[in-house]
Amino acid sequence: MWNIKSFVFSPIQENTYILYNETKGCLIIDPGCYFDGEKDLLKGFIDKSGLQPEKLLNTHCHLDHVFGNKFIHETYGLTLHLHENEKKVLEFAPTSGLMWNMPFDNYQGDFILLKEGDIIKLGDDELTVIEAPGHSPGHVCFYCEKQQFIIGGDVLFQRSIGRTDLPGGNHQTLLKSIRTKLLVLPDETIVYSGHGEPTTIGEEKRGNPYLK
Secondary structure: OOEEEEEEEOOOOEEEEEEEOOOOEEEEEOOOOOOHHHHHHHHHHHHHOOOEEEEEEOOOOOHHHHOOHHHHHHHHOOOEEEEHHHHHHHHHHHHHHHHOOOOOOOOOOOEEEEOOOOEEEEOOEEEEEEEOOOOOOOOEEEEEOOOOEEEEEOOEEOOEEOOOOOOOOOHHHHHHHHHHHHOOOOOOOEEEEOOOOOEEHHHHHHHOHHHO
């Protein structure tokens, strides 16, 4: 059974997730740790919990979701998983960092490419990759049907949706992704977003003003 630990990192207030189970392995999704203290906090939780990081995953590669990629790669020797269409976004991230006055060292390793329908396994637990572009060109989400939750990145938020004014964003594409990929999930599905508090598919169907 998946356990989910979240951290809020950097001045951009990004949600970083660690998913782990009884195997004591774990997945690190969108490490947004920018400051040394945030990196220590993430590593401290992993160490104290006796976890062994096995996979590094990005829902997408805007700067606030990739600040900690290099740190995770160097600390645990993990290869970054991302969608093919996020490579250019990742490449541009340090330039965005300079624009935000937040310089950082980017991940420089190899890639493992994700696509629709891929299964990510840890012991008996699974996540299914869902392609949901619009906020960024190769955005993916990680869905657990058994426990009814989705790690949604910056696609759908509590009473909001992802911004589409960044390079590679497209408002109509995002709305199509939400309606055809997320809103078709059971209403009880918990959405763990890239920013803010969790919500559910049902709550957003009923009350999200951007989806009316």
